[in-house]
Amino acid sequence: MTDIIEIKKKLPTQIAVLGGGSWATAIIKILSENNVKIKWWLRRKTDVDFIKKYNHNPSYLTDAPLNPRKVKAYHKMNDALNGVEYIILAVPAAFVPDALKNLNRRHFQDKRVVSAIKGMIPNENLLVTDWIEKEFGVPQTNLCVIAGPCHAEEVALEKQSYLTIASPSKACAEDFASLLNCRYLQAHAILDLYGVEYCAVIKNIIALACGITHGLGYGDNFQAVMVSNAMQEIHRFLDAVYPETKRDLHSSGYLGDLLVTAYSQFSRNRTFGNMIGRGYSVKSAQMEMNMVAEGYYAVKSIHQINERYGVEMPIIKAVYNILYEKAAPTSEIGILKDYLK
Incomplete structure (x- = not known):
């Protein structure tokens, strides 16, 4: 046996x-x-x-x-x-x-x-x-x-x-x-299945935002502040949608995943956002890329979910407005600057 x-x-x-x-x-x-x-x-x-x-x-x-x-x-x-x-x-x-x-x-x-x-x-x-x-x-x-x-x-x-x-x-x-x-x-x-999964969804949106600002000519200083604020947005959203007292958002499955997607040259969401910041339309950017940028679809879902919860998420709102409300990236990021600190 x-x-x-x-x-x-x-x-x-x-x-x-x-x-x-x-x-x-x-x-x-x-x-x-x-x-x-x-x-x-x-x-x-x-x-x-x-x-x-x-x-x-x-x-x-x-x-x-x-x-x-x-x-x-x-x-x-x-x-x-x-x-x-x-x-x-x-x-x-x-x-x-x-x-x-x-x-x-x-x-x-x-x-x-x-x-x-x-x-x-x-x-x-x-x-x-x-x-x-x-x-x-x-x-x-x-x-x-x-x-x-x-x-x-x-x-x-x-x-x-x-x-x-x-x-x-x-x-x-x-x-x-x-x-x-x-x-x-x-x-x-x-x-933490749902915390990790929601964070993975949102970090793609943040990477898209980083790409947009880079395409507009913003530098590393601005991006560092935006990513720091993004982690706070993720924290507020998860606390509202799926609270978990033992969750450590500073660990690699949350913060690490956000950082590598926001900063890496391999990030398709950052690449997509960069094209939008440089003046591409959504359709032209999608046609030029050979891969799907999940953040494009995800921002609409997170925006609609947050309509029920009312969490303060200015970065998510800015990306949504640019991609789905046809807001000009220059003006939308200009508004976003006043929220960041």
């Missing part, structure tokens, strides 16, 4: 990763360092065929090699989900309902679901984990989220990185964190 148990322990963990972008590719690279088998669903069949032939993503992190003994690409989602223990969602939040439209509760039964998405479901204004729970009946104890501070591009280069795994279930968070730990990445578990 002991020998049988030992053999079972050595079997690889079966994981499905849904999404073909840079973050999905980075997560697969990290997981491949450990004892796993990964079924990777991508929307485009041409990408699936390319990966099967050349063992790397043709569109994102193209220099990152993939281990063909551990990673198998799929075009049919049902095939990718068959027999797995974990489902990792790495599709942009706005596209999640369409991507999963042919699935039902059976596909998620007895599986742990991990959201690697840092956005909200538009129109419904729901966190991804809330939407998954509502649509597919996944219990909270089987849900967790991946937070930073971590950029896919640095993972591809195997630079030392850190991740925060949050779940209401300590076992769920710790088990998944153990699948990520490797020579160039450390993952740790915390229990």
